[in-house]
Amino acid sequence: MPGSQTIIVLLGTLLLGIAAGLVGTFAVLRKRALVGDVVAHSALPGLCVAFMLLESRSILVLLSGALLSGLLGAACVSFLKRVTRLREDAVLGIVLSVFYGGGIALTRFIQNTWRSERVDLESFIIGRAATMLQEDVMQIGIVLTIAAVVVVLLFKELKLVSFDEQFCRVQGWSSTGLDGLLMLLTAITVIVGLPAAGVILTAALLIIPAAAARFWTDRLSHMMMIACAFGGLSGVTGTLISARIAGLPTGPLIVLTAAFIFVASWIFAPHRGVLFRAREGLDTSLLPWVAERQEDDGGAA
Amino acid sequence: MTAAILDIHDMTVAYDRRPVLWNIDYTISEPGLTAIVGPNGAGKSTMIRSVMGLVPMVSGEVTAWGQPAGSQLDRISYVPQRGSVDWDFPISVFETVLMGTYGALGWFRRPGRKQKALAAECLERVGMQDFAQRQIGRLSGGQQQRVFLARALAQQADLYFMDEPMAGVDAATERIVFDLLRSLSEEGRTIVVVHHDLRTVAEYFDNVVLLNVRVVASGPVATTFTSDNLQATYGGRLTVLDQMAEAVQKQKETT
Numbered sequence: 001m002p003g004s005q006t007i008i009v010l011l012g013t014l015l016l017g018i019a020a021g022l023v024g025t026f027a028v029l030r031k032r033a034l035v036g037d038v039v040a041h042s043a044l045p046g047l048c049v050a051f052m053l054l055e056s057r058s059i060l061v062l063l064s065g066a067l068l069s070g071l072l073g074a075a076c077v078s079f080l081k082r083v084t085r086l087r088e089d090a091v092l093g094i095v096l097s098v099f100y101g102g103g104i105a106l107t108r109f110i111q112n113t114w115r116s117e118r119v120d121l122e123s124f125i126i127g128r129a130a131t132m133l134q135e136d137v138m139q140i141g142i143v144l145t146i147a148a149v150v151v152v153l154l155f156k157e158l159k160l161v162s163f164d165e166q167f168c169r170v171q172g173w174s175s176t177g178l179d180g181l182l183m184l185l186t187a188i189t190v191i192v193g194l195p196a197a198g199v200i201l202t203a204a205l206l207i208i209p210a211a212a213a214r215f216w217t218d219r220l221s222h223m224m225m226i227a228c229a230f231g232g233l234s235g236v237t238g239t240l241i242s243a244r245i246a247g248l249p250t251g252p253l254i255v256l257t258a259a260f261i262f263v264a265s266w267i268f269a270p271h272r273g274v275l276f277r278a279r280e281g282l283d284t285s286l287l288p289w290v291a292e293r294q295e296d297d298g299g300a301a
Numbered sequence: 302m303t304a305a306i307l308d309i310h311d312m313t314v315a316y317d318r319r320p321v322l323w324n325i326d327y328t329i330s331e332p333g334l335t336a337i338v339g340p341n342g343a344g345k346s347t348m349i350r351s352v353m354g355l356v357p358m359v360s361g362e363v364t365a366w367g368q369p370a371g372s373q374l375d376r377i378s379y380v381p382q383r384g385s386v387d388w389d390f391p392i393s394v395f396e397t398v399l400m401g402t403y404g405a406l407g408w409f410r411r412p413g414r415k416q417k418a419l420a421a422e423c424l425e426r427v428g429m430q431d432f433a434q435r436q437i438g439r440l441s442g443g444q445q446q447r448v449f450l451a452r453a454l455a456q457q458a459d460l461y462f463m464d465e466p467m468a469g470v471d472a473a474t475e476r477i478v479f480d481l482l483r484s485l486s487e488e489g490r491t492i493v494v495v496h497h498d499l500r501t502v503a504e505y506f507d508n509v510v511l512l513n514v515r516v517v518a519s520g521p522v523a524t525t526f527t528s529d530n531l532q533a534t535y536g537g538r539l540t541v542l543d544q545m546a547e548a549v550q551k552q553k554e555t556t
Contacts (some may be wrong), residue, residue, distance in 0.1 A: 029390065153409055159396075160403055164386045170353050171404035171456070172374040218436035220391045 006243050009129055012137040013235030013254060016193050017205065019144040021231030022151060023189045024206035025213065025224045026182055029162040033210075034092050035074055037203035039187045041096045042073025044103025044199050047124055048110055059135060059195065066124075067191045073099045074183060100199070127198030129239065129250035136195050143192045147185050151224070158182065159220055197251040204255045209234060212262040215269035234258035304367025305330045306460060306491050307352070312361030314344070314351050321347050323515050325361070332489045334482055334505065336496040336522075339512035340535050345495040346382070348512065349462040353379060365460060375404055378458035380449050380466055388438040394448050395433040398424055401455025416455075423454040428477055443474030450481060461485065461492040468497060479505050502526055 027033050043066035050065025051057070073095050080091045107121045123131075151158065161168045161178040168175045186206065193202040209230035213223045238254030270276050305328045312325040322344040329335060337345045350356045352363050354371050365373040378401075401423065402416040412420075424430045427447040432440065437448060446466055453461060466478055482492055482505065496502060502509055502522060509526050511517040511534040518530040 031387075156403055156406075156411060157408070159392070160400055163390050163392060163397075164381070164400070166355055166381055166385060167379060167400065167452075169355060170374060170377070170379040173404075214391065218391050218393065220396075223391050 005130075006239070008134055008137055009132045009243070009250065010236055010239050012132045012140055012196060013129055013239045013250065014232045015137065015140045015144050015235075016196055017209065017231030017233070017235030017254070018228045019140065019147055019189050019231075020193065020202075020205040021209040021213070021227035021229070022144070022224060023147050023182075023185045024210035024231070025220075025227045026151075026158055026162055027186050027206055028210040028214075029220075030179070030182060032179075032182065032186070033207045034203070035077070035183060036186045036190050036206040038073050038077055038092055038096050038099075039070035040190045040194065040199045040202045041103070042076075042099035043067070043070040043191060043194060044124065045069050045099055045106055046072070047194075048103060048106035048121060051110060051121065052106075059133075059139070062124075063139070063191050063194070066194060067187060069099065070187050070191060071184075074187065103199070123198075124194055125198050126200055126249065127194065127196050127202070127251035129196040129254070130242065132196055136192075139192045140196075143188050147189060150181065150185060154178075154181070155221075197254065201251050201255050205231060205234070205258065208255070208258040208262050212258070212265040215265040215272045218271075230258065230261050234261060304364070306332065306366060307370075307493075308362075308364045309348075309352065310362045310364075312348075312351060312363065313359045314347055314356055315359050320359075320514065322351070325516055327510060327516060327519055329491055329493070329508075332486065332491045333507040334486045335491075335493045335508040335510060336502050336506040337493065337510045337512055338496050338499060338502060338534070339517075343513040343534075345512055346464050349379075349464060349493060349495060353377060353462060373460075376459045378453040378456040378461045380453045380461070380463040382464045383442065383445055383449065383468070388445065390437065392437055393434050394429060394437055394440070395420060395424065397437055397448050398451045398455055401452040401457075404456060419457075420451075420455050423451040424448075426454060426481065427451045441471065443470035446470050447474055447477060450478065454481075459490055461490060463492065463494045465495050465497055467501075499531070 024033070024036070027036055046065040046067070046069025047062050048065075049069070050062050054061050056062070076095045076099075077088075077091050080086065080095065081088060084091070086094075104125075107125070110121055120128075157168075157173060157178055158181075160171075160173065161175050161182070165175050165179075168178070190202050190206065193205060197205055210223070210227040212230050213226035216226050217223050234254050234257040237257045238252075239250055241257070242248040242250040242253045265273070267274055307327075307329040309325050309327045312322060313320060314322040321342075325348065337348060339345050347356055351358050352370055353374070363370040365377065370377070398420040399412050399416060402412055402419060406412060406416065421430065421433070424433060427450050429444060429447050429451060432444065437445065440448065450463075450466065453463070467475055470478070479501075482494070485492055486507070494506070496506075503526055506522055508520060509522050510519040511525065511530050513534050513536075517534040518525050
């Protein structure tokens with residue numbers, strides 16, 4: 001029988017995994033997966049500044065600071081992309097590491113200055129799911145509820161902007177607004193995930209379950225549900241393994257579980273999986289020749 | 302006098318301060334089929350994309366039925382180039398076509414029976430009903446193009462902009478597309494097509510815009526699509542001279 005702390009952690013990582021799968025599906029399909037990574041890394045200096053200014057260890061204060069600087073990081077990306085005309089990957093790399101560097105400098109500074117108090121900002125770097133509080137679980141639950149309501153209400157709009165942004169605009173929708181909303185959902189999901197998974201690993205939760213889900217279906221609604229299931233499963237399995245074996249940290253194990261699911265999906269999924277395709281390939285090894293012939297026939301007809 | 306269906310006035314568009322379209326003036330007063338032709342980099346796609354507000358204009362004004370074009374988007378339909386979307390997206394042919402009805406539905410409302418019937422009808426019009434449940438990536442290029450056309454049909458617009466709908470498609474699709482354009486035009490709709498194949502212009506279109514950054518000439522195909530005008534549009538580019546000769550020859554045969 002697991003203790004009550006284990007139950008809290010299990011519940012927290014389950015809900016976090018579901019929320020990440022839900023939001024991550026759209027982030028991945030809109031090709032904005034790395035935005036989550038930028039938000040997470042950029043959140044660190046905000047956490048520190050919030051702590052220094054308000055001298056508060058309240059999780060809400062810290063996470064508000066994190067959210068603001070995470071969004072600032074994302075804003076820097078779009079600003080730099082516009083004024084420097086650098087490629088997106090370069091800009092993402094610059095912003096992510098500069099904010100993260102600033103964050104690390106600040107955490108060390110705080111650690112040395114507020115030596116007397118027990119400040120544990122460094123736990124935000126790789127996360128500390130094992131010490132999750134009821135409060136944290138509540139926050140994750142609230143974010144999951146918000147994300148679910150938005151996705152249910154705006155499913156068709158989010159599908160449209162993810163698939164064909166130009167067509168979306170031509171129909172008179174505000175693609176900036178929809179992208180902004182998606183960005184905000186991504187940001188709050190990442191931020192509530194920080195105490196558990198940390199700035200370095202949270203984005204993986206967003207990306208890996210969604211990417212794994214893509215192997216199993218060709219329908220967006222199914223992909224979303226499978227991503228939620230994979231996210232939740234990763235959360236629970238990672239937590240159980242780390243509770244079982246002393247010394248193994250929860251956050252990294254959640255990510256490793258998700259990665260295991262991803263690899264299994266890539267290998268075993270029907271139709272899109274590598275095994276299935278290899279078998280198909282053998283069966284139709286004459287395919288190029290057949291296709292060529294059909295083309296000739298078509299041309300002659 | 303009623304307002305023109307489409308009126309482009311003094312439109313200039315630039316990328317990185319280099320003008321790609323310069324002082325474009327063009328008016329469509331009568332429904333019909335218009336082709337925009339010109340060499341690569343002439344700004345053909347940019348022209349229709351600016352009209353719909355996808356590319357910002359440096360100066361100029363675009364009105365549709367006397368109103369700013371941006372306020373008439375519910376009556377305007379768009380077929381983008383095939384390469385503009387990710388064909389691996391988890392979506393079926395039918396769902397893609399259904400997207401054409403989203404604009405009329407507005408926020409929050411989901412497509413219902415009426416929208417689904419319309420989408421099915423549009424799929425049938427392009428001969429793709431048998432592929433309704435297929436993921437869009439598992440189609441040939443011509444079939445993908447037809448899905449885009451069906452989606453545009455589901456918008457039930459009066460003015461259609463199509464960006465190279467005939468690029469890289471099979472002969473069957475090309476015939477279906479042209480038949481569709483013809484029947485849309487007979488229904489009194491206006492269609493503007495960015496077209497790359499000079500040989501088919503005279504055969505299928507009523508009007509032509511010869512574009513090379515500026516509008517070199519525009520008007521009915523019979524009087525506008527002349528070898529002098531083509532020469533002026535394409536300059537001395539040898540690769541197209543043969544095509545031009547053939548095009549003009551063909552036009553003489555049809556008229």
